[in-house]
Amino acid sequence: MTRFRLTSVAIDTESARRELLYSGAGGYVSFEGWVRNYNEGREVTRLEYEAFAELAVNEGERIVADVAARIPITQALCIHRVGALEISEMAVWVGVSAVHRGEAFDACRQIIDAVKHRVPIWKKEFYRNGDSGWVNCEHCAAAPQQGEVEHRHAPHR
Amino acid sequence: MQLKVQYFALMREQAGRSEETLQSSAASPRELYHELRIRHPFTLSPEHLKVAINGEFSDWTRGLCDGDSVVFIPPVAGG
Numbered sequence: 688m689t690r691f692r693l694t695s696v697a698i699d700t701e702s703a704r705r706e707l708l709y710s711g712a713g714g715y716v717s718f719e720g721w722v723r724n725y726n727e728g729r730e731v732t733r734l735e736y737e738a739f740a741e742l743a744v745n746e747g748e749r750i751v752a753d754v755a756a757r758i759p760i761t762q763a764l765c766i767h768r769v770g771a772l773e774i775s776e777m778a779v780w781v782g783v784s785a786v787h788r789g790e791a792f793d794a795c796r797q798i799i800d801a802v803k804h805r806v807p808i809w810k811k812e813f814y815r816n817g818d819s820g821w822v823n824c825e826h827c828a829a830a831p832q833q834g835e836v837e838h839r840h841a842p843h844r
Numbered sequence: 845m846q847l848k849v850q851y852f853a854l855m856r857e858q859a860g861r862s863e864e865t866l867q868s869s870a871a872s873p874r875e876l877y878h879e880l881r882i883r884h885p886f887t888l889s890p891e892h893l894k895v896a897i898n899g900e901f902s903d904w905t906r907g908l909c910d911g912d913s914v915v916f917i918p919p920v921a922g923g
């Protein structure tokens with residue numbers, strides 16, 4: 688069973704949840720990440736997600752397997768959207784079943800946190816004023832440009 | 845040697861293409877990125893990027909081989 692998937696259509700949570708059913712499981716926890724209309728003080732009108740699919744799936748599978756190796760759960764699955772999404776659409780879904788609820792909560796949290804940090808998926812925000820930008824890329828792009836200018840001028844000092 | 849480079853997100857837009865095949869003598873991904881910055885207006889510096897070779901995360905200093913597929917990975921923002 689694959690434990691991390693990308694999809695360009697709406698996530699079918701009912702179907703995904705059924706994949707986690709297990710007679711020995713006593714609890715199930717899921718997380719849904721939704722497209723929010725505001726980020727860092729700017730009004731967002733829509734998003735586009737882009738993935739390096741080959742590595743995203745491999746890294747996502749590793750994340751779920753790593754968590755499953757540390758925390759005793761029965762099943763886990765994460766599904767991430769790619770492509771264009773509107774406000775309030777579901778961008779990501781994580782589901783975990785376990786014998787007891789504590790492990791399901793912990794594993795679900797660890798999976799979504801790691802997915803956000805490690806999986807090569809990018810988010811472009813489109814703003815009310817017509818601007819757009821790649822989240823986490825635009826801010827750090829400014830600093831090295833300044834550094835390069837300083838570097839180029841350095842020999843003249 | 846011939847290398848294939850794929851671009852995503854901000855770098856795809858700055859390169860104006862999703863991928864390219866090129867001839868390079870770059871000994872490592874770090875050298876290759878320096879070469880590519882001459883051809884494309886990339887704003888991200890190497891410390892903000894990760895690198896993947898043939899679909900797996902790699903070290904910046906790993907040697908490149910003919911036919912390798914290289915991806916420079918901008919800061920991610922899934923979820």
